[in-house]
Amino acid sequence: MLEIERKFLVKSDTYRKEAYDQIEIIQGFLNTDPERTVRVRRTGTKGYITVKGLTDSDGTTRFEWEREIPHQEASRLLEICEKGVIRKMRYLVKSGKHLFEVDEFYDENEGLVIAEIELQKVNETFVKPSWLGIEVTGNPKYYNSQLSINPYQSWRKK
C-alpha cells in the first residue's frame, strides 16, 4: 500500500474542541532507518507493527505495511525497541470529507503538535481548518522515527 500524507504544524489548540475522539499512543522503533522503518505502536486496547519504506522525492508517497497485533505482544516488542519511545495524544478531527489526526507529543517532545491528513491522490484538495499552521510534509525532522532520536525539546536547546 502506498501512503499519501501531508503534515502541518498547528496555530492554536481549538482542534481539541472539534475532535470527535482521542487516543493515547505509545510507540517505539525496531528500526529508525527511513529506508526501512519498523514501528511498534500500542494504544489503549490494540497493538500494531508497521513497516515503512522511503518517501519518494516529493515527500508525500511512502510504502506502508501494517498488521494489528495483540496489545500484550506490542508491550513486549516495545521493550526491545530503540531508546526514545514516543508518547502522544492523538485527536481525531473531521474536516470536510477528510480526517485530520492531530498529535500532541509528551515527554522529550513536549510542546510539539503535528496535524496529518491522508489523501487518495497527491494533488487532492481539502478543507483547511482555522487552526492549521505551516506545512512540514517531507521534512525528516518531523518524522516520528526522527523525533525518537532527536526529540523536539533538544531542538530548542540548539
Place this chain on the structure above:
Amino acid sequence: MLEIERKFLVKSDTYRKEAYDQIEIIQGFLNTDPERTVRVRRTGTKGYITVKGLTDSDGTTRFEWEREIPHQEASRLLEICEKGVIRKMRYLVKSGKHLFEVDEFYDENEGLVIAEIELQKVNETFVKPSWLGIEVTGNPKYYNSQLSINPYQSWRKK
C-alpha cells in the same frame, strides 16, 4: 516466547538422505542489529515476519516473536530489506524425539551448512546424528543476520 536453540556445523551430506522434507527459504532483514533483529522470510507458499531480541549470556535463549503473513506481502517487504538477501535450502531431519533443521546456503554463502535443533530446556539431551559437526551456538558470525552482512564466501578470502 523464548527460543532455546543449538547450532552445529556438519561433517557430511548424509542428512539429505535422512530428511523427510525440504523447503527453499529466501530471507532478508529490516534490521540486522542483534538487539532487535527484524527478519522477513518467504518459503514456497508462505511468508513470515520475525523479531528477535538479544541472546542471553550463555548464547542459547533469545526472545522471539513471529507472525505468518501472505507470501505476496513477504515479497514486497523483501524489496526494502537491507542488502544481502539470503537463499538457502532447509532439510528437515528427525533425530530421536527432536527435529534438526539443516540449512544449505547458496549465493554469497555457498559452501556453508548449519544444523539447528530447538530445545525445551537449556540442558536437554538429544540424539547426535552421525553427520553432526562442531557446535557453533552463540557465535555471532553464524547468525543469519550476520551472514547477510558478512557472507561465508568473504570469510575464506580473508
